[in-house]
Amino acid sequence: MADVRLLVDSFYDRARKDALLGPVFEAAIGDRWDRHLDIMYRFWQTILLEEHTYTGNPFSKHAPLPLEKPHFERWLSLFNQTTDELFEGPLADEAKNRAFKMGHIFQVKLDYFRQSGKQPLV
Structure with missing residues (x-):
């Protein structure tokens, strides 16, 4: 779990400072970063460690x-970039693969809902 925390914390340190991503994160999360990071630890713990x-x-x-x-x-x-700087091996490769797949799926779904005018079931 310590490696998951390191990955998540290091990534979000970068993302929060990024000119493109930082404002989106700040607008969505505001002062609830502790809660968000806890969710992200649990998310990646589930995805990568199958816990x-x-x-x-x-x-x-x-x-x-x-x-x-x-x-x-x-x-x-x-x-x-964050993953490559911190880790190597099969689990690091799996993290990058999962991130790619999630990003792609989210993008395709968002495009579909925006173009169709439909709303996702939540």
Whole structure:
């Protein structure tokens, strides 16, 4: 779990300072960073370590945000850069693979709902 915390904390330190992502995170999270980071620890702990500590629907939290393709590209770039600087091996590769898949799925779903005018079930 210490490695998950290091990854999450290091990534969000970068993302919060990023000119493109920082304002989106600040607007969505505000002063609730401790709560958000705790959720992210549990999310990645569940995804990478198969310790089922997270329950929730991450897409529903992202659906109302003003996210476009450049946001996803920057998010993935920062995530991969952070992961590569801290870790190596199969679990690091899995983290980057999962991040890519999640970002891609979120982007496709957001595009669909925006183009169709439909609302996601949440």
